[in-house]
Amino acid sequence: MVAAVLPDLDSLDLEAMKALLIAQHERYTATLTSRASEIERLVLLVEKLQRTLFGTKSEKVLRQIEQLQFQLEDLQVASAIEELQAAPTERPRSAKPFRRPLPEHLPREVHTHMPDHEACPDCGGRLRELGEDVAEMLEYVRASFKVLRHVRPKLSCDACDRIVQAPAPSRPIDRGMAGPGLLAHVLVSKYADHLPLYRQSEIYAREGLDLDRSTLAGWVGATSELLVPLVEAVRGHVISASKLHADDTPVPVLAPGNGKTKTGRLWTYVRDDRPSGGKTAPAAWFAYSPDRKFEHPRRSRTYRTALALSSRPPNPCPRPLR
Numbered sequence: 001m002v003a004a005v006l007p008d009l010d011s012l013d014l015e016a017m018k019a020l021l022i023a024q025h026e027r028y029t030a031t032l033t034s035r036a037s038e039i040e041r042l043v044l045l046v047e048k049l050q051r052t053l054f055g056t057k058s059e060k061v062l063r064q065i066e067q068l069q070f071q072l073e074d075l076q077v078a079s080a081i082e083e084l085q086a087a088p089t090e091r092p093r094s095a096k097p098f099r100r101p102l103p104e105h106l107p108r109e110v111h112t113h114m115p116d117h118e119a120c121p122d123c124g125g126r127l128r129e130l131g132e133d134v135a136e137m138l139e140y141v142r143a144s145f146k147v148l149r150h151v152r153p154k155l156s157c158d159a160c161d162r163i164v165q166a167p168a169p170s171r172p173i174d175r176g177m178a179g180p181g182l183l184a185h186v187l188v189s190k191y192a193d194h195l196p197l198y199r200q201s202e203i204y205a206r207e208g209l210d211l212d213r214s215t216l217a218g219w220v221g222a223t224s225e226l227l228v229p230l231v232e233a234v235r236g237h238v239i240s241a242s243k244l245h246a247d248d249t250p251v252p253v254l255a256p257g258n259g260k261t262k263t264g265r266l267w268t269y270v271r272d273d274r275p276s277g278g279k280t281a282p283a284a285w286f287a288y289s290p291d292r293k294f295e296h297p298r299r300s301r302t303y304r305t306a307l308a309l310s311s312r313p314p315n316p317c318p319r320p321l322r
Contacts, residue, residue, distance in 0.1 A: 027225045029194030035079055040070040046217055070196050070254050080221025099177070102136055102147050103208050112151045113166035125159030138209075145207055148179060183246065184221045186216055231285075238285040241271035246297055253290075263288045267296060 007291040046068050084166040120127060139148050155164045172180050189195040195203075197216040204211045238244070246269045253264040267289060272282035 013018065016245055035075055039072060039075050039079070039164040042068055043077070046072065052195065064259060066196075067254055067259055069196055071256050073197050073213065073217055075226070076217035077221045080218040081224060081319060084222060084225050100210050102177070105208060108136075108147045108149050108203075109146055110149045112153070112171075113169065114153065115155060115164045115166045117164055120157035120160065120162050120164065122162050123157065124162050125157040125162075127157060127164055128204055129154035130156040132164060133165070136177065137152055137179050138177045140180060140182035140185045145182075145209060173219065174221070176219070178219050183219055188217055235281055235285045237281075238269050238271045238283050239288075241273070241280075243271075243273065243276075245270040246271070248289075248292060262290075265292050265296070 014109045044064055115127075117127070119125060130150050130153075134152075135150050137148045137150065139146055150169055152166050152168065156162065156165070172178070172183055178186075185201060186197075189200055190197060197220070198213045200216060201211055201213045246266040246267060250263045251266045252261040255262045265288070267287045269279070269285045270282070271284075271286070273280050274282060287296065
């Protein structure tokens with residue numbers, strides 16, 4: 001993150017470089033501190049409003065709580081993304097939610113990963129069981145949960161004491177307990193079904209699972225980073241079309257600080273050559289902008305030109321592509 005804004009290092013002496021790095025680090029720390037303070041303030045405000053709601057059913061208070069919950073989730077997701085993008089030495093030691101053991105009542109599906117070697121890869125000696133490592137991953141299967149237990153037996157050589165074990169299977173999130181199906185369900189529920197994370201947390205609690213909202217927000221942030229290459233691939237495929245259909249749709253967006261909403265724009269870019277006999281797969285790419293200025297579709301068209309897949313000059317007419 002810091003390296004992206006550094007000037008030419010050849011033009012700086014050592015002291016100037018140190019000063020630049022220190023200033024950059026201080027700005028980064030200040031941003032995280034400010035965001036953490038805002039998260040703490042929103043948590044306290046939500047708790048206060050919930051106490052006010054006790055014994056009453058004020059629709060106004062309910063709406064205010066819901067808006068604050070949205071703001072809090074967005075801040076937590078942004079913090080998770082920023083921590084992932086930062087260099088390991090820059091990442092602050094933020095308070096992580098305590099990871100509770102997975103409930104025993106959930107069914108277990110055991111996957112045993114045996115080494116590829118039937119004999120010691122060093123000397124060819126016979127392998128004997130030495131023990132095993134067990135790691136559990138929480139997975140989502142349709143409308144129920146199950147725990148995938150990955151067992152990796154340890155085998156040791158009788159002749160030379162060499163220990164052999166299968167490598168640990170990869171996870172969508174490093175050291176995370178959520179499987180790909182569960183992560184997909186959380187994202188679809190939040191963005192497609194408009195189900196905020198605090199409501200998802202309440203739904204999972206009915207299954208006997210204690211999944212804190214901040215944990216779900218971290219999953220959303222980490223999965224968003226994982227999906228960046230896929231989003232860019234869809235974007236490149238759509239924008240590279242010789243014929244591009246585009247339009248914008250007004251969407252209500254929460255305006256932090258005043259408890260109201262403002263109008264943002266969701267741009268839809270569609271590539272579909274099937275009516276003209278094209279064989280290329282159709283696709284749609286979505287982009288958000290806070291307003292309806294022509295610079296947003298112009299930026300997308302500039303991206304297409306940069307790909308050298310279209311030589312048409314930008315349309316000077318200040319209207320979105322139709």
